[in-house]
Amino acid sequence: MYEGKEYYYREIPLLPLRGVLVFPHMVIHLDVGREKSINAIEEAMLEDKKIFLATQKEAQTDDPGEDDIYQIGTIAEIKQILKMPGGTMRVLVEGLNRAEIQGYIFFEPFIKVGIKEFKEYPDRKAPEIEALMRTLIYQFEQYVKMSKKIPPETVVSVVAIEEPGRLADVVASHLSLRVHEKQAILESLDVKKRLEILCEILAKEMEVLELERKINIRVRKQMEKTQKEYYLREQMKAIQKELGEKDERVAEGEELREKIAQAKLPPEIEEKALKEVERLEKMPPMVAEAVVVRNYLDWLLSMPWSQETRDRLDLDVAQKILDEDHYGLTKPKERILEYLAIRKLARKMKGPILCFIGPPGVGKTSLGKSIARALGRKFVRMSLGGIRDEAEIRGHRRTYVGSLPGRIIQGMKQAGTKNPVFLLDEVDKMSSDFRGDPASALLEVLDPEQNHMFSDHYLEVPFDLSKVMFITTANSPYSIPRPLLDRMEVIYISGYTEEEKTRIALDYLVPKQIKEHGLKKKNIGFSEGAIRKIIRQYTREAGVRNLEREIATICRKVAREVVADKNKSVRVTSNSVPTFLGAEKYRYGTAEKENQVGVATGMAWTETGGDTLSVEVALLPGTGKLTMTGHLGDIMKESAQASLSYVRSKAGELGITESDFHEKYDVHLHVPEGAIPKDGPSAGIALATALASAFSKRPVRSDVAMTGEITLRGRVLPVGGIKEKVLAAHRAGITTVILPAENKKDLEEVPANVKKKMDFVLVDHMDQVLEKALVRGMPEAKESLGEVIGPVAEQTLQ
Incomplete structure (x- = not known):
């Protein structure tokens, strides 16, 4: 059929190719993964290493059939398998x-197929074939020069080929063509037609390459033009400068200078700002340093260097606002009114630094807002909880893009005035690490002698904080560094009494929650008994935060009923509270119901207010070993040892007849709620009372609670937190409290309504404690009974 070709039939394994086509005389690696393909390779290796390679029409087909594979392909020999x-x-x-x-x-x-193989033999070259070969070689040489994707050495090997069919196949294998284009070349059995197709394809590829070259030249010229324009612009700026004309940077500089003049900055700040403007004008507009300078100038111009609000110095109006927002809190309110009075007399008074210390939920943060409203000042709040980076206070240095001032300066910018009320919340919850100590950085902020020249790392100029009224809050003074605490005026806000909580709930919390839940007064009402029941049996706290949550819970449930019936009206009473809040969470009054041997009630101070704790002592046959449990701290363990020594020294007076009783018994001292750490000397007399009761077999009065430190000689020393402890005892249903005599002055802080309901026994020796606490009078007591202060003597304490 074709001159110089021979055909014959053979059966051979088929390897379908995906996205690849193999020409005769082409050597290539193929990755084989399909099971049928691997089987075909193995079958070919068992026979003569010959395999038929045909390309799939669609590369995505995993299991091709007859219609999915091109009819013409290439017989190949397997050279290597890996x-x-x-x-x-x-x-x-x-x-x-x-x-x-x-x-x-x-x-x-x-897949095994029967194929008709075409073998080509070198034949006499016709002049037309010779011309096509020369044209193809020339085009291929030009293509290699223009594309630069094929190594130049390839041209040498192609030129040496004399067979026209082989030349066409080798050139086609080096071209970047689509599969269907390569298949068209493979299916061209006529050598002349094959050479013509390749010459046509190479001509098109050369046109595309020529277009790419022209586009690259155009882009290069455009870049050269941009560089030329930049150079000309710089020349133009130089000419404008000589002629006195302004460019964009000069215009920006003039605008900034105008803003600086309008801002009325202090002289040293204005000088600093003008220097930065000069630096900005000398910089190229898009460099990173220019962005830093612009941000810095924005901060300088936005700070309230001279803006100040006028204080509302009307004491009556301030008193009214403070009473509207908060019930009780007499001391903080008095301090604010004193500040207003002094401001009225002395205009240049420095802002005070107040520190409100008290348990959570007593209104420390909200009191700061009320103070700002009473003074007519702006209010800024900053939480210090968890801060451990000094840069949060002093700011970052301007050494990188994105640096910012500290949060003090940010707060001043937010306030927009130089005399806001600035609340630093949770000052006791800061920490420190390798990035610095923020508490030390606060020393300059909260020192009235230094904060008129506060220096922020970002601003690099002093800012006057002396007119700011700083208020800090904390739960405990012990976590505040001593130098920082020394700079503040501490006002302790103790827990509320039941009466105060009731009034706060009825006058403040209930109206607030009714409004927030979209209810009206006709939809819901709370009786005083309901509020007291919630306080006693559903909350146990010094503040009113959980009380507000429980009230909100009731309002939510009523709101659901109101949605179903708009005319619904609910009256919450003490009897209906469990229907809204479920079973009671706490037992009101934790005092023991009956007198018991070896059990005494102590009083403790915690960060969340006061609390009562039971001290239990059990005697076991043994060798005199003392065991203490209940997560006790070192100080409390030492108090227990001192108490045991005191009881041993008073064995005769306590009626203990056995002289070697301390060697016959093991003493187990336990303070319940072992998961809670307990430490401090306040439980000393309670420990001694429980030990004395256990050894003498005399019960301790269940209605008596006590606090005080004990010495080996039996002296009772004063302790702190009296108000919180007394309030806790009152909540627990205690009627008699034993206190150190030196704490008599602290009873003035206890609310009058609480003092009327309780008897206070002031003692200075342990014998007096035992005489009052143990059920029967102590035989042959050497000390007289301590001073008893009850409702009759109330007038002398107020």
């Missing part, structure tokens, strides 16, 4: 001859 991880293999093949599929013999376990 097995790869994952069950695949890499096969090195060399194309031999073209062939056409005559039929499919079977598809499993591999």
Whole structure:
């Protein structure tokens, strides 16, 4: 049919190719992974290493059929097989001859086909073939020069080929063509037609490459033009400068100078700002340093250097506002009114630094807002909880893009005035690490002698904080560094009594929650008994935060009923509270119900207010060993040892007849709620009372609670937190409290309504404590009974 070609039939394994086409005389690596393909390779290796390579029409087809594979492909010889991880293999093949599929013999376990193989033999070259070969070689040389994707050495090997069919196949294998274009070349059995197709393809590729070259030249010229324009612009700016004309940077500088003049900055600040403007004018507009300078100038100009609000110095109005917002809190309110009075007399008074210390939920933060409202000042709040980076206070230095002032300066910018009320919340919850100590950085902020020249690392100029009224809050003074605490005026806000909580709930919390839940007064009402029941049996706290939550819970449930019936009206009473809040959470009054041997009630101070604790002592036959449990601290353990020594020294007076009783018994001292750490000397007399009761078999009065430190000689020393402890005892249903005599002055802070309901026994020796606390009078007591202060003597304490 074609001159110089021979055909013959053979059966051979088929390897379908995806996205790849192999020409005769082409050597290529193929990655084989499909099971049928691997089986075909193995079958070919068992026979003559010959395999038929045909390309799939769609590369995505995993299991191709007869219609999915091109009819004409290449017979190849397998040169090498390399097995790869994952069950695949890499096969090195060399194309031999073209062939056409005559039929499919079977598809499993591999595809086997019958093919008609075409063998080409070198024949006499016609002049037309010779011309096409020369044209193809010339075009290929030009293509290699222009594309630069094919190594120049390839041209040398191509020029040496004398067979026209082989030349066409080798050139086609080096071109970046689509699969269907390569397939068209493969299917061209006529050598002349094959050479013509390749010459046409190379001509098109050369046109595309020429277009790419022109586009690259155009882009390069555009870049050169941009550089030329930049150079000309710089020349133009120099000419404008000589002529006295303004450019964009000069215009920006003039605008900034105008803003600086309008801002009325202090002289040293204005000088600093003008220097920065000069620096900005000398910089290229888009460099990073210019952005930093612009941000810095924005901060300088936005700070309230001279803006100040006028204080509302009307004491009556201030008193009214403070009473509207908060019930009780007499001391803080008095301090604010004193400040207003002094401001009225002395205009240049420095702002005070107040520190409100008290348990959570007593209104420390909200009191700061009320103070700002009473004074007519702006209010800024900053939480210090968890801060451990000094830069949060002093700011970051201007050494990188994105640096910022500290949160003090940010707060001043937010306030917009130089005399706001600045609340520093949770000052006791700061920490420190390798980035610095923020508590030390606060020393300058909260020192009235230094804060008129506060220096922020970002601003690099002093800012006057002396007119700011700083208020800090904390739960405990012990976590505040001593130098920082020394700079503040501490006002303790203790827990509320039941009466105060009731009034706060009825006058403040209930109206607030009714409004927030979209209810009206006609929809819901709370009786005083309901509020007291919530306080006693559903909350146990010094503040009113949980009380507000429980009230909100009731309002939510009523709101759901109101949605169903708009005319619904609910009256919450003490009897209906459990229907809204469920079973009671706490037992009101934790005092023991009956007198018991070896059990005494002590009083403790915690960060959340006062609390009562039971001290239990059990005697066991043993060798005199003392065991202490209940998560006790070192100080409390030492108090227990001192108490035991005191009881041993008073054995005769306590009626203990056995002289060697301390060697016959093991003493187990336990303070319940072992998961809670307990430490401090306040439980000393309670420990001694419980030990004395256990050894003498005399019960301790269940209605008596006590606090005080004990010495080996039996002296009772004063302790702190009297108000909180007394309020806790009152909540627990205690009627008699034993206190150190030196704490008599602290009873003035106890609310009058609480003092009327309780008896206070002031003692200075342990004998007096035992005489009052143990059920029967102590025989042969050497000390007289301590001073008893009850309702009759109330007038002397107020």
